[in-house]
Structures are given as structure tokens and as C-alpha cells.
Amino acid sequence: MTIERALRGVVAMGASAGGVEALSRAAAGLPADLPFAVLMALHLPAQAPSVLAAIVDRRTPLRAEAAQDGMPVEPGRIYVAVPGRHLLTRDHRIVLSEGPTENGYRPALNALFRSVAVAFGPQGVGVLLSGVLDDGVLGLAAIRSRGGTTICQDPDEAIFSAMPRNALRAGVVDRIARAADIGALLANLPLTGVRTASSPLDPALESENRIAMSDRFDVDTANETFVQPAGFTCPDCNGPLQIASPDHFRCRVGHAWTAEALLGAQSREMERALSVAVRSLVERGRLARHLADKAASPAVKQRYIDVAGATDPALAVLRDRLSSALEGMPPGE
Structure with missing residues (x-):
């Protein structure tokens, strides 16, 4: 058999x-x-x-x-x-x-x-x-x-x-x-499932299956199949996303995203950006205080103190605004 x-x-x-x-x-x-x-x-x-x-x-x-x-x-x-x-x-x-x-x-x-x-x-x-x-x-x-x-x-x-x-x-x-x-x-499933016959193969479904089976950097299929821009950027390669179907996107390399997953990826990008911005502000304040301690004149010392003092409220605002923006965003895995 x-x-x-x-x-x-x-x-x-x-x-x-x-x-x-x-x-x-x-x-x-x-x-x-x-x-x-x-x-x-x-x-x-x-x-x-x-x-x-x-x-x-x-x-x-x-x-x-x-x-x-x-x-x-x-x-x-x-x-x-x-x-x-x-x-x-x-x-x-x-x-x-x-x-x-x-x-x-x-x-x-x-x-x-x-x-x-x-x-x-x-x-x-x-x-x-x-x-x-x-x-x-x-x-x-x-x-x-x-x-x-x-x-x-x-x-x-x-x-x-x-x-x-x-x-x-x-x-x-x-x-x-x-x-x-x-x-x-x-x-206990019926022999042919809950429907009795196969529906005709949708060309878009067939195309997406070919993309999944393609080599890692073969971009020809994705380029030829999806041409309508979505106005979003692919989190994987930073290339422009195109509309594959409603709430489903592919870039020219072929990376695919659902709208929900894309929102989650954008959330993670925002978190990374927040981490970088917070770290930069903290280091800016520390460096300014270090330079103030070594300043050769009162005027220069005060300038560095002012720079250091300005980082604290900026840091508080950044944490508050970006944390609020992240609330309700889909989580990653």
C-alpha cells in the first residue's frame, strides 16, 4: 500500500x-x-x-x-x-x-x-x-x-x-x-473533515506558500506578488511593508506580519528606544556632574550643574510619557 x-x-x-x-x-x-x-x-x-x-x-x-x-x-x-x-x-x-x-x-x-x-x-x-x-x-x-x-x-x-x-x-x-x-x-472526524470537497486553490495562498518554501534571501516572489504599499516598516529588515491581505503585510524580502504581531513588534521597538533614551539621559547627568567637579571656574562649574539639573525633570517626563504610550500594547513572547 x-x-x-x-x-x-x-x-x-x-x-x-x-x-x-x-x-x-x-x-x-x-x-x-x-x-x-x-x-x-x-x-x-x-x-x-x-x-x-x-x-x-x-x-x-x-x-x-x-x-x-x-x-x-x-x-x-x-x-x-x-x-x-x-x-x-x-x-x-x-x-x-x-x-x-x-x-x-x-x-x-x-x-x-x-x-x-x-x-x-x-x-x-x-x-x-x-x-x-x-x-x-x-x-x-x-x-x-x-x-x-x-x-x-x-x-x-x-x-x-x-x-x-x-x-x-x-x-x-x-x-x-x-x-x-x-x-x-x-x-472520530469524518473521512473528509467537516466539508466534503477541496475549494479551488487561491493564487494568493499558493503564492504565500511558495514564499515560505523559498530560499532565505530569494525576494523575487514577494516582489512580484504584493505591490500595494501599507505605509508601515518591517521590524525585521526596516523595509517597506506591502498589503498581502487585510491586516496582513509582507515586505519586499518576504517577511510577513499580521497587524496584531506588527503592533507587538512596534511595542518592543518603543521599549528599546525608551531604554536607550533613559540610559543616555542618566549618563548625561553623571558626566555633567563629573565635569562640574573638575571645572576650573565658577561660571563653567555652574553651566555643568545646570546641564545636570535639567536631566532629572527630562528623565521623569520621558519615563511618564513613554510608559503611558506602552500601556495596552500587545506583549511579546
């Missing part, structure tokens, strides 16, 4: 903050005879080693391992994303890509979910677990658009509920379940 005939479908499962626990619980509940392959991604620092595959393998009756490029996609196996690579699929094989980051991440959940949507249509399932912001929401929409099934963790159970709540607000979720119950839900 070929892989294509044995494989009922592919489950794309993703999480960010609080995701190790959520993914482990979900994996523990998967049945040993699961007819799906599972592609599992967690937001990971690019240079950090990951033991997620080993953690999941200890908890699940299935075989879980770190994904390798070119692996065949087989039922009853869990392929775990590795740091610095998008986890994707094409032609019933694993694709590990250095394509542009999405919402600042590689692996990114939107990239994984879109890939499964393109490759498996109604046989694709998207599962979104604990996390902040909204990576994965657009990817769930892509899976639904192709006739697949979408699931999110019960927000009341998730350690960080923002990602599942954002998916529910966007109206892209078919089923809600506790992490431990997702396996039973998958085992």
Missing part, C-alpha cells in the same frame, strides 16, 4: 507561549492507530537547541522525532519542527525551509498551516494551542478555505489564551477541545 493510500490526512499542530505543556498533552491523547501524520511546531529561538521532539516522544504512543528535510509523511508519526526552519510539506514529504520569517518566527504557525492547506485540502487539519498574539489564525483560515477542519484549544484551559481566543474571534474554528481530548476528536 502506498503512503498516499494509507494516509488519511495531515494534522498541523502549533503553539507558542505555554506550548510545550499543551503540545505534550495533545500528543499524549493521540491514539496509537492514528491514521494521520502530525506536523508539530512551536515558536523556537533560531539558535537554541530544542528538546521538544524528545519531550513529546516520551508522552505519546506514536513515534515523535525532529523533522528532517525530505522525510516521507506517514500515518502514526509526529514530525517536530526544528529551530530556524519552517516546517512545511509538499508531495507527501517534509520540507524544511529557511524562507522569510513570519511574525518574527521561523518556524511559524501560519506557514505550517498554509502548507498543509495547499498540499492536503480537505484532508488537512489545523490545531491551534496555547500562545500569545495571533500566529496561526490566518493559517487556520487557509485550511478551512480548502475544505479542511480546524480545532483550537479551549481558551479556559490554555496557559496563554490569546491565540485560541483570536482564532475564535476571527471565526476560523470548527471545533474547540481540551488539549488531552484532541486525539479522540481526530479519531
Whole structure:
């Protein structure tokens, strides 16, 4: 029997903050005879080693391992994303890509979910677990658009509920379940999910999937696909962002941002700017007082004292104004 005939479908499962626990619980509940392959991604620092595959393998009756490029996609196996690579699929094989980051991440959940949507249509399932912001929401929409099934963790159970709540607000979720119950839900899914046929492949979806699969510095696809300027700057490369779809942007290098993630990145930029400005003012005051102590004349001494004295109210104003501006901004991970 070929892989294509044995494989009922592919489950794309993703999480960010609080995701190790959520993914482990979900994996523990998967049945040993699961007819799906599972592609599992967690937001990971690019240079950090990951033991997620080993953690999941200890908890699940299935075989879980770190994904390798070119692996065949087989039922009853869990392929775990590795740091610095998008986890994707094409032609019933694993694709590990250095394509542009999405919402600042590689692996990114939107990239994984879109890939499964393109490759498996109604046989694709998207599962979104604990996390902040909204990576994965657009990817769930892509899976639904192709006739697949979408699931999110019960927000009341998730350690960080923002990602599942954002998916529910966007109206892209078919089923809600506790992490431990997702396996039973998958085992009882209809053969072709909740919709009966694959919808035609949207050219924009296909294009974004190609971008995710591209080489790290291949800018041709992004340049040709998205041309309407958004009026914002990419936090990754400082290039101009273009509109990919409402509240979704890409730069000419291909970095992708949702509006929510872009707002979070701008918040972090403001925090960094605040830190630099505060440090500069503190050092300016210290240096002025040092020069005042060494001044050769009363007039020069007074000038430095005045400079030092002016830094204290300026520092108070800066802290107050910028702290107020940061209130209510989306957090980072």
C-alpha cells in the first residue's frame, strides 16, 4: 500500500507561549492507530537547541522525532519542527525551509498551516494551542478555505489564551477541545473533515506558500506578488511593508506580519528606544556632574550643574510619557 493510500490526512499542530505543556498533552491523547501524520511546531529561538521532539516522544504512543528535510509523511508519526526552519510539506514529504520569517518566527504557525492547506485540502487539519498574539489564525483560515477542519484549544484551559481566543474571534474554528481530548476528536472526524470537497486553490495562498518554501534571501516572489504599499516598516529588515491581505503585510524580502504581531513588534521597538533614551539621559547627568567637579571656574562649574539639573525633570517626563504610550500594547513572547 502506498503512503498516499494509507494516509488519511495531515494534522498541523502549533503553539507558542505555554506550548510545550499543551503540545505534550495533545500528543499524549493521540491514539496509537492514528491514521494521520502530525506536523508539530512551536515558536523556537533560531539558535537554541530544542528538546521538544524528545519531550513529546516520551508522552505519546506514536513515534515523535525532529523533522528532517525530505522525510516521507506517514500515518502514526509526529514530525517536530526544528529551530530556524519552517516546517512545511509538499508531495507527501517534509520540507524544511529557511524562507522569510513570519511574525518574527521561523518556524511559524501560519506557514505550517498554509502548507498543509495547499498540499492536503480537505484532508488537512489545523490545531491551534496555547500562545500569545495571533500566529496561526490566518493559517487556520487557509485550511478551512480548502475544505479542511480546524480545532483550537479551549481558551479556559490554555496557559496563554490569546491565540485560541483570536482564532475564535476571527471565526476560523470548527471545533474547540481540551488539549488531552484532541486525539479522540481526530479519531472520530469524518473521512473528509467537516466539508466534503477541496475549494479551488487561491493564487494568493499558493503564492504565500511558495514564499515560505523559498530560499532565505530569494525576494523575487514577494516582489512580484504584493505591490500595494501599507505605509508601515518591517521590524525585521526596516523595509517597506506591502498589503498581502487585510491586516496582513509582507515586505519586499518576504517577511510577513499580521497587524496584531506588527503592533507587538512596534511595542518592543518603543521599549528599546525608551531604554536607550533613559540610559543616555542618566549618563548625561553623571558626566555633567563629573565635569562640574573638575571645572576650573565658577561660571563653567555652574553651566555643568545646570546641564545636570535639567536631566532629572527630562528623565521623569520621558519615563511618564513613554510608559503611558506602552500601556495596552500587545506583549511579546
